[in-house]
Amino acid sequence: MSALSAVVADSATITRRNLIKVKRVPDLIVFATLSPIMFVLLFRYVFGGAIDVPGDVSYAEFLLPGIFAQTIVLGSTTTGASLAEDLQKGLIDRFRSLPMSRAAVLIGRTVADLGLNAISIVVMALTGLVVGWRINSSVPEAIGGFLVLLLFAYAISWLMAVVGLLVRTPEVVNNASFMVIFPLTFVANTFVPLESFPSVLQTFAEWNPVSAVVQAARDLFGNSVAGAPAPDAWSLQHPVVYTLLWTVGFLAVFVPLAVRLYSRTSTR
Amino acid sequence: MTPAIVVEGLVKRFGATTALAGVDLSVPEGSVLGLLGPNGAGKTTVVRTLATLLQPDEGRVEVVGLDVVRDAAQVRAAIGLTGQYAAVDEYLTGAENLEMVGRLYRLGRREARSRAAELLERFDLVGAASRPAKTYSGGMRRRLDIAASLIARPRVLFLDEPTTGLDPRSRLGMWEFIADLADGGTTILLTTQYLEEADRLADSMVVIDRGRVIARGTGDELKAQVGGQRLELTVGRGPDVALVRDRLRPLAAGEAQVDEQTRRISMPVSGGTDALAEALRRLEGSGVEVLDVGLRRPDLDDVFLTLTGRGTEEAESPDAAEQAGREPATTAGGAR
Ligand SMILES: Nc1ncnc2c1ncn2[C@@H]1O[C@H](COP(=O)(O)OP(=O)(O)OP(=O)(O)O)[C@@H](O)[C@H]1O
Ligand SMILES: [Mg+2]
Numbered sequence: 001m002s003a004l005s006a007v008v009a010d011s012a013t014i015t016r017r018n019l020i021k022v023k024r025v026p027d028l029i030v031f032a033t034l035s036p037i038m039f040v041l042l043f044r045y046v047f048g049g050a051i052d053v054p055g056d057v058s059y060a061e062f063l064l065p066g067i068f069a070q071t072i073v074l075g076s077t078t079t080g081a082s083l084a085e086d087l088q089k090g091l092i093d094r095f096r097s098l099p100m101s102r103a104a105v106l107i108g109r110t111v112a113d114l115g116l117n118a119i120s121i122v123v124m125a126l127t128g129l130v131v132g133w134r135i136n137s138s139v140p141e142a143i144g145g146f147l148v149l150l151l152f153a154y155a156i157s158w159l160m161a162v163v164g165l166l167v168r169t170p171e172v173v174n175n176a177s178f179m180v181i182f183p184l185t186f187v188a189n190t191f192v193p194l195e196s197f198p199s200v201l202q203t204f205a206e207w208n209p210v211s212a213v214v215q216a217a218r219d220l221f222g223n224s225v226a227g228a229p230a231p232d233a234w235s236l237q238h239p240v241v242y243t244l245l246w247t248v249g250f251l252a253v254f255v256p257l258a259v260r261l262y263s264r265t266s267t268r
Numbered sequence: 269m270t271p272a273i274v275v276e277g278l279v280k281r282f283g284a285t286t287a288l289a290g291v292d293l294s295v296p297e298g299s300v301l302g303l304l305g306p307n308g309a310g311k312t313t314v315v316r317t318l319a320t321l322l323q324p325d326e327g328r329v330e331v332v333g334l335d336v337v338r339d340a341a342q343v344r345a346a347i348g349l350t351g352q353y354a355a356v357d358e359y360l361t362g363a364e365n366l367e368m369v370g371r372l373y374r375l376g377r378r379e380a381r382s383r384a385a386e387l388l389e390r391f392d393l394v395g396a397a398s399r400p401a402k403t404y405s406g407g408m409r410r411r412l413d414i415a416a417s418l419i420a421r422p423r424v425l426f427l428d429e430p431t432t433g434l435d436p437r438s439r440l441g442m443w444e445f446i447a448d449l450a451d452g453g454t455t456i457l458l459t460t461q462y463l464e465e466a467d468r469l470a471d472s473m474v475v476i477d478r479g480r481v482i483a484r485g486t487g488d489e490l491k492a493q494v495g496g497q498r499l500e501l502t503v504g505r506g507p508d509v510a511l512v513r514d515r516l517r518p519l520a521a522g523e524a525q526v527d528e529q530t531r532r533i534s535m536p537v538s539g540g541t542d543a544l545a546e547a548l549r550r551l552e553g554s555g556v557e558v559l560d561v562g563l564r565r566p567d568l569d570d571v572f573l574t575l576t577g578r579g580t581e582e583a584e585s586p587d588a589a590e591q592a593g594r595e596p597a598t599t600a601g602g603a604r
Binding site: 094 | 316319320347349351353355356357359360368369371372373
């Protein structure tokens with residue numbers, strides 16, 4: 001078997017194994033979809049009236065791309081917690097003693113989590129349509145919007161893989177990533193327009209990759225329509241390019257790092 | 269014949285702890301080596317190094333003629349590992365666990381499935397085959413774990429305390445199974461805390477303590493060092509201990525051990541039941557209250573007492589001993 005087909009075959013075996021867990025523990029998928037639905041409803045109806053959005057879009061249209069981004073970035077944290085759990089239960093040792101590809105456990109993990117994220121997005125999009133969100137662009141643009149979101153989340157998964165292999169305790173991985181991810185997703189244009197931030201935070205938010213992802217999604221879904229002032233920062237004028245730069249950068253750094261950590265790690 | 273496992277001058281350190289301080293082993297192809305030692309001796313560290321999970325700090329480690337660091341990938345294709353703690357996926361069924369491992373050993377789909385069915389049968393797990401492993405008892409998990417390591421018929425098998433946690437019946441079953449595998453030509457390295465187990469399964473044994481080999485040989489050779497059977501007596505009253513020791517001294521084939529606290533006297537004897545009868549005759553009319561008396565085969569503890577002058581309980585790693593010294597109050601509770 002060639003090296004590449006071995007990686008693919010092993011990764012597929014591991015992905016299947018991870019998805020079996022989702023099937024056996026349906027709570028996982030229930031909560032993965034309920035919390036975004038809750039977020040959509042909360043922001044739409046509790047804060048919706050209080051938050052002014054620029055231009056001619058409704059708050060629902062402004063909000064949904066933000067919720068998409070926040071949910072899938074949070075969804076990527078499962079990668080870290082699940083790897084830490086495998087490590088704790090000795091499964092990583094078992095895998096490391098097998099003649100399988102060194103990257104397969106990580107690829108299988110991140111791909112399964114990508115699948116879960118895709119399901120979350122579909123559920124949120126459907127909820128969004130119910131509460132007034134609309135796609136005002138072409139089909140290819142809309143597909144592009146979903147792809148940019150998922151690709152960025154996939155890159156975050158690899159960062160989380162590194163965190164999981166370093167921190168090694170599922171609960172700690174979860175808490176640690178919430179501490180990083182909540183500020184990242186809130187100090188951004190996710191839920192409120194950037195103009196409402198004080199200036200220091202505003203600069204941070206402008207260059208925050210999460211803002212770019214959200215901006216890219218808004219542009220591609222046609223949710224940032226005429227009337228809104230043009231953004232000042234380059235990152236938000238070219239959100240797709242800026243997001244892809246971050247995505248490629250994350251993958252270039254964290255894929256090799258995670259594989260290296262995986263090859264060295266062991267339960268004790 | 270070339271050895272299937274060669275370990276020369278293996279040193280492994282974890283920070284300030286030296287887990288292995290120069291271990292040498294050689295296991296001929298098709299034979300079974302029993303690696304014995306108390307808690308913290310370094311057994312698991314040897315196994316994990318052989319299975320490519322840990323890299324040696326010094327020394328040469330080869331499995332089927334391949335270096336475990338340089339040729340790790342090829343080594344992994346030739347070995348099966350059952351670690352000290354069962355590593356099965358709880359959410360997968362027994363059959364799914366085995367098929368997954370089979371696929372990762374590069375068996376075809378059909379072969380993985382048929383091997384899995386065969387092993388489920390062999391390990392008495394057919395009834396539980398389609399239940400998630402989460403629902404298995406400890407012994408069932410253990411058996412599933414061992415089955416997983418056998419799925420690709422490895423040439424060399426590592427078993428780290430394979431019978432710990434099994435009930436007596438399962439233990440016997442496991443012994444039979446390991447003996448069958450050995451008959452089939454698999455080279456096996458198994459670790460254990462029980463001399464009896466190693467004696468029963470292994471062609472030769474290596475005893476390690478604090479990361480060093482302190483004895484090696486066949487079961488008979490080791491027992492000869494310790495001295496055949498042991499006569500053990502427990503008496504009811506403290507002052508009787510010395511009396512009994514003096515009266516029985518002529519029977520002892522070696523140094524007698526006396527534990528004042530439990531009022532137990534233990535000595536190597538030769539002559540089996542004759543020695544027992546003679547001992548009882550000598551105590552007749554002495555007024556000594558004997559609570560318990562018997563002959564038993566030497567165990568690892570005796571090997572240890574003879575070889576190191578300490579029992580296995582005292583042989584724990586230095587840091588464990590230190591900790592016990594610092595917090596004497598917690599020793600009864602088992603701080604781990
Ligand atoms: N990852 C690690 N980090 C630090 N110390 C370790 C590590 N692994 C093992 N040790 C130490 O190395 C020594 C040998 O441990 P090892 O697990 O090999 O012993 P063992 O003979 O298998 O014991 P047991 O019978 O309790 O399983 C112990 O002192 C242990 O504390
Ligand atoms: Mg051990």
